[in-house]
Amino acid sequence: MTQANVATPAGGSRIVQRVALVGAALLLALAVAALVGARYGLLLLIGLGFGIVLEGLRFGFAGPWRAMIVRREPGGVMAHLLAIGLVAVFAIPLLASHGSELVGARAPVGFAMVGGAFVFGACMQVVMGCGSGTLVNAGSGNPVSLLALPFFALGSFAGSYHLLWWTDLGSLPVIALDGIRGTIITIVALAAVAALVFRLGKPGHRAMPRRYVVAAVLLALLALANLAVAGQPWGVVYGLGLWGAKGATALGADLSGSGFWSAPGNIERIRSSLLTDVTSLTNLGIIAGAFGAAAWKGGLNAPLPKLPARAWIATVIAGFLLGYSSRLAFGCNVGAFFSGISTGSLHGWAWFAAAFAGAYYGIKLRPVLGLEKR
Amino acid sequence: MATRRTTASVTIAALLALVAWDLAASEPPNIYQAPPLLALGSGQAASGAHCSALPSHH
Numbered sequence: 001m002t003q004a005n006v007a008t009p010a011g012g013s014r015i016v017q018r019v020a021l022v023g024a025a026l027l028l029a030l031a032v033a034a035l036v037g038a039r040y041g042l043l044l045l046i047g048l049g050f051g052i053v054l055e056g057l058r059f060g061f062a063g064p065w066r067a068m069i070v071r072r073e074p075g076g077v078m079a080h081l082l083a084i085g086l087v088a089v090f091a092i093p094l095l096a097s098h099g100s101e102l103v104g105a106r107a108p109v110g111f112a113m114v115g116g117a118f119v120f121g122a123c124m125q126v127v128m129g130c131g132s133g134t135l136v137n138a139g140s141g142n143p144v145s146l147l148a149l150p151f152f153a154l155g156s157f158a159g160s161y162h163l164l165w166w167t168d169l170g171s172l173p174v175i176a177l178d179g180i181r182g183t184i185i186t187i188v189a190l191a192a193v194a195a196l197v198f199r200l201g202k203p204g205h206r207a208m209p210r211r212y213v214v215a216a217v218l219l220a221l222l223a224l225a226n227l228a229v230a231g232q233p234w235g236v237v238y239g240l241g242l243w244g245a246k247g248a249t250a251l252g253a254d255l256s257g258s259g260f261w262s263a264p265g266n267i268e269r270i271r272s273s274l275l276t277d278v279t280s281l282t283n284l285g286i287i288a289g290a291f292g293a294a295a296w297k298g299g300l301n302a303p304l305p306k307l308p309a310r311a312w313i314a315t316v317i318a319g320f321l322l323g324y325s326s327r328l329a330f331g332c333n334v335g336a337f338f339s340g341i342s343t344g345s346l347h348g349w350a351w352f353a354a355a356f357a358g359a360y361y362g363i364k365l366r367p368v369l370g371l372e373k374r
Numbered sequence: 375m376a377t378r379r380t381t382a383s384v385t386i387a388a389l390l391a392l393v394a395w396d397l398a399a400s401e402p403p404n405i406y407q408a409p410p411l412l413a414l415g416s417g418q419a420a421s422g423a424h425c426s427a428l429p430s431h432h
Contacts, residue, residue, distance in 0.1 A: 039408065101415070107426040108428065138385045141381040149385075164428075230413055231418075232413075233424070238423050246396065263429035265429070271401050273396060274396045274400070275397070291382050294378070294382060301378070330426045331426050332425070335424065
């Protein structure tokens with residue numbers, strides 16, 4: 001038997017598998033569009049796009065931050081700043097000109113917000129997955145993220161439940177950069193941070209890999225599409241908390257004691273289908289898109305890691321803390337860092353600084369918790 | 375040897391179960407009240423929920 005004869009059936013089977021993946025994705029989006037509404041079908045497609053880009057191009061947030069802190073490789077962080085800048089150039093002026101139709105990811109800076117971002121930064125290094133990363137990794141079969149995800153949702157629900165108590169500890173008013181002036185200040189600040197991380201990078205390791213540039217441009221396009229279609233920026237953690245709130249309500253929990261979950265808009269979200277919730281739809285799309293991209297690349301054949309019991313316990317705790325802290329911080333790497341900065345919110349910058357500091361300590365915790373060799 | 379195919383399949387099965395349960399338990403979506411395809415240019419205020427939003431309580 002020749003090599004060609006061996007390769008043909010496998011190649012044919014792979015083509016069938018890939019056609020089936022694309023067909024299933026389109027069918028899902030069409031079904032949502034037909035049953036729930038065209039906007040919701042489109043949002044599912046945008047979510048699928050996020051998942052495909054992040055998994056297909058092996059791009060994320062936790063990994064590049066680790067590369068900068070441990071190996072002084074700034075390429076990934078510079079790609080984040082590039083993507084955020086590309087979105088900001090369009091999003092901040094659009095928010096100024098279409099303020100009645102679009103809202104930004106704008107939240108107050110406060111004690112709990114900064115503390116939450118610090119804890120989130122540490123935990124995202126412990127499980128090597130941020131908000132979007134946990135969804136992507138669960139979709140591509142990473143068992144650590146699969147275990148962390150339900151606890152992330154529980155934590156996000158609990159953090160939302162207590163959110164108003166935490167913000168009462170002390171918060172500034174919402175501060176946001178607006179219009180052309182705000183856009184210019186944001187771009188200059190992003191360029192300054194990019195120049196700083198480039199300078200801090202190790203000589204010879206400062207380049208931005210081509211796949212990171214492609215990923216940054218595609219993520220920016222998808223984030224702008226999310227804003228235009230949904231009227232709000234890309235987010236992750238509200239949707240996860242909503243899944244927790246729906247579960248708690250189904251089990252008979254009374255959420256009237258929570259100022260957050262008893263707010264009229266959130267009561268409506270709990271009553272309505274997940275398929276009409278913006279962040280739930282993009283979250284579902286991210287997981288399914290990552291699954292499809294991993295299957296497309298043959299990445300699902302990788303063996304599962306063998307980890308000690310303390311690593312799994314640490315994953316459960318870190319998963320819960322990821323959800324809880326991201327609610328206090330008014331978002332994760334997506335809702336606060338990416339969408340906050342790109343829509344002019346000061347809290348996005350505060351989140352970045354606090355979470356990056358937390359990431360430094362999270363990296364030190366990983367070997368102690370058995371998630372990597374000492 | 376167990377591979378990621380197993381865990382990824384568990385993830386997808388859990389998602390499908392979540393959506394099926396939610397469709398059975400929630401108010402059925404009404405396509406006739408669905409918003410326009412694009413919020414931008416629709417003339418309607420954004421009504422979705424986001425992690426950066428803080429409800430007032432005072």
